Amino acid sequence: MEYRVREEVKKLGKYVSGKPIDEVKREYGISRVVKLASNENPLGTSDKVKKLMVDLVNEMNMYPDAASFDFKEALSNKLDINRNMIFCGAGSDSLINVICGVFLDKNDESIMAEITFPRYESNTKLMGAKAVKIPLKNNALDLEAMVEAINDKTKIIWFCNPNNPTGGIFTKSQLDRVLNRIPSSVIIVMDEAYGEYVTSEEYPNSLELLKYYPNMIILKTLSKAYGLASLRFGYGIANEKIVDYMNRVINAFDVNLFAQKAATVAIQDDEFLSKVKSFNEEQREFLYGEFEKIGLDFIKSQANFIMVNVNGDDKPIHEYLLKHGYIIRPGYLLDMPGWIRVSLGTNEQNLEFTNLLKEAIEERDRC
Numbered sequence: 001m002e003y004r005v006r007e008e009v010k011k012l013g014k015y016v017s018g019k020p021i022d023e024v025k026r027e028y029g030i031s032r033v034v035k036l037a038s039n040e041n042p043l044g045t046s047d048k049v050k051k052l053m054v055d056l057v058n059e060m061n062m063y064p065d066a067a068s069f070d071f072k073e074a075l076s077n078k079l080d081i082n083r084n085m086i087f088c089g090a091g092s093d094s095l096i097n098v099i100c101g102v103f104l105d106k107n108d109e110s111i112m113a114e115i116t117f118p119r120y121e122s123n124t125k126l127m128g129a130k131a132v133k134i135p136l137k138n139n140a141l142d143l144e145a146m147v148e149a150i151n152d153k154t155k156i157i158w159f160c161n162p163n164n165p166t167g168g169i170f171t172k173s174q175l176d177r178v179l180n181r182i183p184s185s186v187i188i189v190m191d192e193a194y195g196e197y198v199t200s201e202e203y204p205n206s207l208e209l210l211k212y213y214p215n216m217i218i219l220k221t222l223s224k225a226y227g228l229a230s231l232r233f234g235y236g237i238a239n240e241k242i243v244d245y246m247n248r249v250i251n252a253f254d255v256n257l258f259a260q261k262a263a264t265v266a267i268q269d270d271e272f273l274s275k276v277k278s279f280n281e282e283q284r285e286f287l288y289g290e291f292e293k294i295g296l297d298f299i300k301s302q303a304n305f306i307m308v309n310v311n312g313d314d315k316p317i318h319e320y321l322l323k324h325g326y327i328i329r330p331g332y333l334l335d336m337p338g339w340i341r342v343s344l345g346t347n348e349q350n351l352e353f354t355n356l357l358k359e360a361i362e363e364r365d366r367c
């Protein structure tokens with residue numbers, strides 16, 4: 001039977017996510033598996049959020065608030081912005097899809113780094129538009145070249161900051177140099193999924209920039225620093241007119257009750273967030289030190305993961321780590337063969353991981 005599937009869908013590749021823990025347990029017959037592959041939070045979730053979840057089981061029969069009112073109220077108070085500038089979805093992944101659905105027609109173009117979060121490309125192609133991919137420069141976004149690539153067909157430019165999977169940021173002054181060259185008809189997406197982890201003072205203040213660039217959309221997620229990956233909650237901040245169009249396309253009940261309530265409390269728990277941030281900074285430094293001891297190059301990260309050069313084929317390294325119960329992201333799946341991306345775990349996990357990494361490299365080089 002030939003299904004009459006859209007050509008765009010036939011051409012789409014499947015998104016390969018970090019391997020689930022249970023799958024590795026089954027495949028390798030081991031009982032203890034640590035996942036450092038999807039940039040999740042090793043400190044878990046705020047206790048305030050956990051407590052709240054229990055009572056909600058009695059409300060599961062009801063649809064959630066389609067407007068996520070409480071969350072928007074809490075965020076607008078926190079950031080001192082108008083509630084109508086906020087839109088919410090089931091993860092920022094869902095919102096990337098909606099942005100493409102709102103803006104991209106067949107044969108339009110959207111510009112992204114060659115190595116970045118892959119969902120910009122797949123969602124662009126889903127709309128029948130062209131993904132224009134600009135090579136990285138020194139393992140970072142080449143903003144100049146990205147802006148140079150703008151033409152009459154360009155509708156969106158994707159700035160992932162910190163960039164996944166490389167982990168570095170572009171600075172405020174680098175951004176300032178290109179922003180005025182982006183026509184107001186092009187939507188600038190600032191994907192700041194890892195923004196909470198940034199410690200550099202050079203990080204652009206996108207909320208401030210939004211006042212001058214009504215064509216800018218800031219994307220955030222509760223999946224990383226707030227430790228709510230499983231609940232699926234992402235949000236965006238943009239000009240009210242953009243938000244109005246977004247809300248026409250976002251599924252009516254995209255954000256479930258648990259996610260809404262959790263996100264509302266999570267963004268107000270500054271104590272948990274600052275604990276996460278300082279722990280992350282400490283573990284980044286710890287891992288840098290360990291990589292240096294082993295003699296491995298790495299890209300300095302402003303996120304909760306690090307890209308490490310494993311000096312040769314990354315496939316056997318990935319396999320060795322899996323066999324020993326550690327899931328990481330091998331570079332061959334990220335278009336960076338010879339590298340691996342590791343999410344920061346607890347201190348014990350990071351130590352055990354680096355010991356295994358050293359063994360894995362020795363074993364590979366022996367063969």
Ligand SMILES: Cc1ncc(COP(=O)(O)O)c(C=O)c1O
Binds near residue numbers: 039093220223
């Ligand atoms: C850069 C970037 N943007 C967006 C997302 C999507 O996150 P979520 O859908 O969990 O909000 C991710 C997830 O890994 C990411 O790395």
